[in-house]
Amino acid sequence: MLFYVLIDKEEVMRFSPVPEMDKLSKKVLRPGLPLSYLQYYLKDLISSDKITFKKKLQNIETSIINQLVKGLKKDEAIVETQFNWQEGFQSKIHLNEEIFSRIITAIQGRLITEGELPVIARTIGISEKELLVILNEAVSRGFGDWLPAISRNQAGWICERCNSNNRIQEWPSLYGQAATCKECDILGAQTSLQTIFKFNPANLHLEQPLLLDHDEDQLDEKWSIQFTTAQANAAKKLIEYTEEQKAREVLLWAACGAGKTEVSFPLIARYLAQKKKVLFTAPRQDVAHDVHPRLLKNFPKVSIKLMSGAVVQEFKESALTVSTTHQTLKFYRYFDLIIFDEVDAYPYSGSAVLNHGLKTALSESGQIVYLTATPSDELIKKASSGQCPIIRLPIRHHGHHLPLPQWVKIPLKVDNPLKTEPTLSGNVTESLDTILREVMLKGPLLVFVPLVAMVTEWIKILQKMFPLKTVDGSWSYDPKRREKVNSFQEQKYDIFLTTSILERGITVPGVQVVVLYADHQIYDVRSLVQMAGRTGRTIDSPTGTVIFLASSETKSMKDARKWIQEQNTFAKQEEVQNA
Incomplete structure (x- = not known):
């Protein structure tokens, strides 16, 4: 432009x-x-x-x-x-105030890249030229600003979307040196030849009152689940810390399957009732896609938008947004409350760019609630020092404790480190057949492998091993990922292989978990705890089996067992107090 x-x-x-x-x-x-x-x-x-x-x-x-x-x-x-x-001269183009108002309402809080302009124009039903005129008029009226997609200064280049200056690729253009940001190109490539429209948060407003089915003080009767005593107490503490104590950050540390997502609903309802803007975000698509229908069910009269990169982008005003953390880079000082689920998960964990996106999407006076079963050491330290109030929810919603993983020693190995084809001896195959067959008597099997390339290899092995069972799998860039995961949740597969992408945000009734190569260096303690937490999540199937298959027991495997044992011990103490 x-x-x-x-x-x-x-x-x-x-x-x-x-x-x-x-x-x-x-x-x-x-x-x-x-x-x-x-x-x-x-x-x-x-x-x-x-x-x-x-x-x-x-x-x-x-x-x-x-x-x-x-x-x-x-x-x-x-x-x-x-x-x-x-x-200077005046154009004969006349500004349509009705369309202007509709577009400004639809893009509140957004960073609009040049590449998104054609999409918005088609959605609204106007030409790109008309949209450009409207956005420029918005700048004139103080509703926004034009920014270079990648700015230049004496020190070099910096991306205005992700604030990165590390992965900037320079190249010659008609206008001389130009640059592309590789850090956030997953959201669409941006160059220094392009422009961003940044909405001005000072002029935000909601035209229509938000409709809610819930009384914001109601904690346990109208939600999709009936709150336990522990869940109701956690929900009340969330409201106390955010509304009464005005804490900027709050940590809800809950056991896998404790119902931490639903515990945040009363707080969300209170913010929506005050016409405030709420974001529910998570690092992975599967979590966002799992949470979205649950929010639709519990807030049936609230406009809820899903932004995950896997669905068609909507440009409409929404009181409640569900997104992956990458999508937060598309907002600026917009949300009054951010519920951040699985804060310790990849790719957010350790990413300065995604942390920038989260903090920039939050309004100046906004608040963040972190939800996780496996908080990072940094977050635990912040909570312990009093910088971030902490709420513990160690009791699963059905009252049963977390299954304790069992380590079974099997010499699984890959002969050539450059290949992923496993070599199984007769004894290993026989042992594996016995173990898996026994576990499958209890329910469908979720099998984790450490590498993407191993998924298809192990699908072949298990299809041959169990010809009468339905076996499939998925990985991060599998084009049929959502379709397959939905089928597994509907119990259409007996065995489902995957990588760590399904260690969070998925509930399958009666599922049992096996982790192959549990001693692999890619598995840390938090990954193993989360994988174990896929079992026993429903009231109809509150227990389950978790098996770590490996040649040796690593520190991460031992720490995962210890973590779960400590959580179960804390749960027993809470049960006594709530009795």
């Missing part, structure tokens, strides 16, 4: 992609340049706080042209540019 330099009668300079719509412009410089180049080349002429000149210039117009020519020449630009000033 090209921007043009405008000068008005007060000698204030502006940049606009639609100069013909600027009512105050006296002069327009043509041709246009990408916004990042205009800002960088003219930085010596303008103040840092606003686009006014640092000092009175004898010939403003000539100075601007000289700076641009100098910059393009230094960058070895290929484009032939003959700049010239033209008188």
